[in-house]
Amino acid sequence: MYFLSRELYFPSPTIASPEGIVAVGGDLSPERLLLAYKSGIFPWFEDDEPILWWSPPERMVLFLDELKISKSMRNILNRGTFRVTYNTAFKEVIHNCSTIKRKEEDGTWITSEMTEAYIKLHELGHAKSVEVWQGTDLVGGLYGVDLGNVFCGESMFSKVSNASKVGFIALVKKLQQNGYLLLDCQVYNPHLASLGAREINRELFLKIITQKIQ
Template sequence: MEKDSKNLPLFFLGDRLEFPPVENANEDGLLAVGGDLSPERLLLAYRNGIFPWFNEDALILWWSPDPRMVLFPEKIKISKSMRKILRSDTFRLTQNTCFEKILEHCAKVPRKGQEGTWITPKMRLAYLDLYEKGFAKSFEVWEGDNLVGGLYGVDLGDVFCGESMFSSKPNASKYAFIKMVQELDQKNYKLIDCQVHTEHLESLGAEEISRKHFIKILMG
């Protein structure tokens, strides 16, 4: 154990497959450093409300923020303009047809206040491995034969952990998100984990809940 810049305990992971209690995270949500991106560790993390997020050429950082941004499927907000798009044949949605391409597009999305991408080559390989094992999904948006938007995440069976989305046409990522939520709602998913607050997600109905509440739902 060492101390981070905010003088809070910081847990350094070794080869052992473990994480400290999420309550040990600092005020920014940083819980642990190090370890690997094996499917076993990633699944253990997501099932315990933890996710990796770090820059290239840096140690793996593991997070469990409080509060947590989530969307309960029944609370999805759809604007009048989006309802019109959903009724039209502007876009069409597919699932798991080009997972690797979705990863590549998401990695290229500029992030405000962030240099480079956290979807590093190692991260791509790790999520591809999860996808091949059936624990990750992608949702793709097409305009004709052109891929114009989409998202991917980790599927825990009744909770979907959204990781990243992209759009090269207006409203394509919103279309992907809304259609995904509607599909998961039909399958009785309890929530979509959105991790941290953004105005974009809030506009779609996502809300912040306490980490304690989130973990209770996740484990329930």
């Protein structure tokens, strides 16, 4: 296992452990975070752990033209029940992502250290959010890191049924319009699989990320 020093460096993701850990330690500076994402690596750890950097052998992604929208979801979108905005409430979105209760999780991996790091990345224009509203209430949203042709999704939340799906679909359509290659979803999630996301191997993902192959 590779232990990071102060030097701004990551080893190749191909040296990752079987579960996908590439390196341990370092910091969450904007420079290191951007280098990680551009290298196909992301941080994922809990409060009582050192910083862990991951590049799993199977990567969950959505190729934008493979988005699946069910008939019932189309009806919801057509009703105009929700309003979607971009980058208007980043701090509120990441706060909700870190505090909302999830059936499959006891706590959150979005620690205070992570929150501060991504807010700083947002202030520099690299981390972005999608907000879903009902009237004046923020009822759903997501955030991630924008690499210019790949959007790396980090987390989403929903306080009202289907709110996060509405935000996800709106983001995908926006990325399509701007010529992005894919949306990185990191690890398998049945919710995202229902929307068309699927797993590809690390080799293909790194090829897309590092060589920008279309």
